[in-house]
Amino acid sequence: MSETLVTGLVVFVLASFVGFEIINKVPPTLHTPLMSGANAISGIAVVGAILAGGAAQLSGPTILGLVAVVLAMVNVVGGFWVTDRMLQMFKK
Amino acid sequence: MIDGLVSGVLPAEWWTTIARLSNLAAAALFIVGIKMLGSPATARRGNWLAAVGMAMAIGVTLLDRSAVNYGALLATLVAGSVIGLIAAKRVAMTDMPQMVGLLNGLGGAASALVAAAEYWRIVNTGAPVPTDTAVTVIAGLLIGGITLTGSFMAFAKLQGLVTGAPITFPLQQPVNFSLLLGFVVSGAYLLIHPGDLTVLWLLTGISLVQGVLVVLPIGGADTPVVISLLNSLSGLAASAAGFVLGNEMLVIAGALVGASGLILTQIMCKAMNRSLTNVLFGAFGSVSTATGDGGSGDAGSHTVRSIDPEECAMMLGYARSVAIVPGYGMAVAQAQHAVRELADQLERLGVDVRYAIHPVAGRMPGHMNVLLAEANVPYTQLCDLDDINPDFERVDVALVIGANDVVNPDARDNPQSPIYGMPILEVDRAKHTIVIKRSMNPGFAGLDNALFYEDKTMMLFGSAKEKVSELVASVKELS
Known part of the structure; x- marks a missing residue:
């Protein structure tokens, strides 16, 4: 295995533990916003999509990348916005 | 070109370091944001922090030397954002x-x-x-x-x-x-x-x-x-x-x-x-292994007591403590606003009203809480399974609206039942239970519900929205 892959695995495992740790005690009231908010974060693939779609020359891979940019941005913007819409309804 | 600008000003390896540090900051914002999403008081800010992290990550990536086709990138970024925004603004909470x-x-x-x-x-x-x-x-x-x-x-x-x-x-x-x-x-x-x-x-x-x-x-x-x-x-x-x-x-x-x-x-x-x-x-x-009455205690006496809205309103109005148990049937009927109105009227009469929410009351985790929040129910009145179950004995009337399997006592008492072992809201422990239901049709799991035949249970047949509205009108007349 290459150095990059090993580093990636280390980061992945540690980040998963962080995730389990910070989410474990979320009250049921917030489960839906938590999921849609997390969902927006999974749109982080947009970063990879920009790198894949940003090449100067249009080609097969670049087009896949640009399509991915659109899909991921729907995910990001839609996810954060809808989460905010829900959260502003929660009142004491 | 920004790319030219950046690489012209900064040596390439500096730029790599800056980009990685900025990504680290974005990751930290995600972690803090998710953490804050875990508490009602901070959730909204947490969501925004995560969004800021995302904006940073996107911004830095756009400055990367391999992202140069700005026209196409901008067009796709905007197109995706607009679609996402429209969808997020239009979608109904249900x-x-x-x-x-x-x-x-x-x-x-x-x-x-x-x-x-x-x-x-x-x-x-x-x-x-x-x-x-x-x-x-x-x-x-x-x-x-x-x-x-x-x-x-x-x-x-x-x-x-x-x-x-x-x-x-x-x-x-x-x-x-x-x-x-x-x-x-x-x-x-x-x-x-x-x-x-x-x-x-x-x-x-x-x-x-x-x-x-x-x-x-x-x-x-x-x-x-x-x-x-x-x-x-x-x-x-x-x-x-x-x-x-x-x-x-x-x-x-x-x-x-x-x-x-x-x-x-x-x-x-x-x-x-x-x-x-x-x-x-x-x-x-898919398999109808549901064994009908599944030996549910009083299998012999399958009598159902029904009640009319006026009588029901009296029971609710003169109770000290009422627990409302909403199920997906309530959401389908769009009755949540009427339910909130009913709760308001009851509170006017000095009744202590709470909502008992089963984790799978909606179609996704926490869905019912969102639907009630939309109807302006304060989240402090929403009780989880573990909070309300020990308290049901002190509840005068449990009002079940469009819920079925999640209040089926067979899940607790009848080892033969397919849902045996599933945690339920123990409404049968309340002094009285009123169930608003369209008909005696079984719920999702296709099971009969022993609750409906108990002595303390009364059925109010009809659509959730209609019946709750009638209850509101009747409770209004009480003083």
Whole structure:
């Protein structure tokens, strides 16, 4: 295995533990916003999509990348916005 | 060009360091943001912090030297944002499970596309594809592909485009297994003969079919589990894309989402007393093993007491403590606003009103809470299973609206019942129970409900919205 892959695995495992740790005690009231908010974060693939779609020359891979940019941005913007819409309804 | 600007001012290695540090900051914002999403007081700010992290990550990536086609990037970024914004503004709160399902699917698709694009790009350069990259690309395609079509399938089921009942066909498991085997074999072939794009598309195709087949046999009542699981997968797909590109921030963000989805999946499974394997492969509800009255105590005397709205209003109005138990039937009837009005009227009379929410009351985790929040119910009145169950004995009237299986005492008392062991809201321990229900039809699990035949239970037959509105009118007349 290459150095990059090993580093990636280390980061992945540690980040998963962080995730389990910070989410474990979320009250049921917030489960839906938590999921849609997390969902927006999974749109982080947009970063990879920009790198894949940003090449100067249009080609097969670049087009896949640009399509991915659109899909991921729907995910990001839609996810954060809808989460905010829900959260502003929660009142004491 | 900004790229020229940046590389002109800064040496390339400086720029790499800045970009990595900025990504680290974005990852930290995601972690803090998710943490803050865990408490009602800070949740809104947490969501914004995560959004800021995302904006930073996107901004820095746009300054990267490999992103130069600004016209196309800007157009696609704007197009995606506009579509997302319109969808998020328009979607009704009842349709939130479908919305989250679709978004999960799009995220998974984007990750899979990134993986495929990177493989294709390397093949186009003529350089050999490193084995590490190939392995992570294959993983990304599998997870992303399954997330995409699985989510769309879940969407179709929720939206009623496809029947909510589990769909099974002969040799289902063997077919699934051979597809998986086909994927493994093709994947291995691609590792041995790197650069074969046909095999790459074949792998993509198999993972897409697999996504449909995985969700097909899962029943409508199990959608909270499926949505949570697909949420987790969409995170893992992003992580896989991170491995492909060697981008740590993608790995971190994806892992966080993966963990959160998995925790919610566990909570949902526990709320239904089912294992994940049972949900995925059990085709629950397809077999009518439901043994009718299932030996539910008083099987001999199947009498049902019905009550009219006026009498019901009196009981509620003169109670000290009322617990409202909303089920999905209430949401379908759009009765949540009427329910809130009823609660207001009762509080006017000095009645202590609470809402008892079962974890799977809605179609996704926490869905019922959102629907009630939309009707301006304060979240402090919403009680979880563990909070309200010990308290039911002190509740004068439990008002069950459009809920069925989650209040079925058989789940607690009758080991023969298919839902035995599922945690329920123990409304039968309250002094009186009133159930608003359209008819005596069984619920999702197709089971009869022993609660309806108990001496303390009264049935108010009719549509939730109509009956609750009548209750409001009658309670208003009390003083």
